[in-house]
Amino acid sequence: MYATRYSKPKNIEEAISALQAAEDGKLLAGGMTLIPTLKQRLAAPDCLIDLCAVGLSGIAEEGDALVLGAMSCHAEVESSADVQKHLPALSLLAGGIGDRQVRNCGTIGGSIANNDPAACYPAAVLALAARITTSKRTLSADDYFTGMFETALEEEEIITKISFPKTHKASYAKFGNPASRYAMVGVFIAKTDVGGLRVAITGAGQDGVFRHSGLEAALADSFDVAAIDAVDIDDSELMSDIHASADYRAHLIKEMTKLALQAIG
């Protein structure tokens, strides 16, 4: 790892000042993506700004929404009684990320800031039409994800919380990579008042997470597993890599959609 300077601001204003003062400052959340990147010398920030003391943790109910602080770690989301009660699919998704030690550190804010094309949370955020609040503004999920590892976040902008509508009509199924457990294909289906019916797919798209209009149309009237087979999944925009071909991923999208549907009931 290249030399760097560590700082631990006590509030969001201090964190922003630290970012402004640094030449190439990086926010540090759970470190589960950032630290491996630093160890491999793929980044050389002059300053690491740890968000652990900034006060971005906590899960709370706010009317029809469930609000997760950006620093909520995956294990907290998995075991939160509020999440289990109002949005059980999100608890299951969090409990399926990586392994226990990754879940003890990795955070939802870090996951959606990074927007890895194989990460799980982006599918939930998009399918549930969640809202992302930052130090500057509130963004809809549709405006937030802009491509592989790309988001609408500007420099010196910090995610503070993510607000999800409560619903039991939601389900996530993933075919995890057997070594890393990242999604080779993950499908999140959700029906909410704000977003209607949505099918969001992660792990497969060349531009990161995306909604599948064909699957959404097939499921618009009823959650019928039989309707999935007739849907055409175009593999020309899907990833091909050492883990899976685009063709195989297209197949997995249908299978994961069926699994997710079965779990919705």
Add this chain to the structure above:
Amino acid sequence: MAQLSISVNGQRHENDVADNMLLVDYIRETLALTGTHIGCDTSQCGACVVHVNGVSVKSCTMLAIQADGAEVTTIEGISDGENLHPMQEAFHEQHGLQCGYCTPGMVMSAIELVATNKDLSEQDIREGLEGNICRCTGYHNIVKAVQTAANKMQR
């Protein structure tokens, strides 16, 4: 340099550490506690698992300075003098190790798994140890050891 104040296995330490020093390097090189291992550089193998404030973490994926003020427990800190921890005893009884490289991490992860879950099935144990890889592939006896220890610890 950063000022680190940390408790490891019940003993307080004050050290100046480089800001980019990993917790695992601090444990192994500064404190010479070499029971905690490094098995990969991709945060996938779990050989480096220790407890930070009672929670299992990969010490290769945390900066030493992130653990400032914390209570850390390593494999060296779980026995009671000469008396092995029930998890260590169970690994011994059930032949839960071959070369032993993965064992410290396995034991640390397994202790948390048993402490936070009741009535663990074989499947629960296999899934609960997903973050720990055994290059000798001795998983059957590792699972048996954890089951044995769970029966003792939860009695």
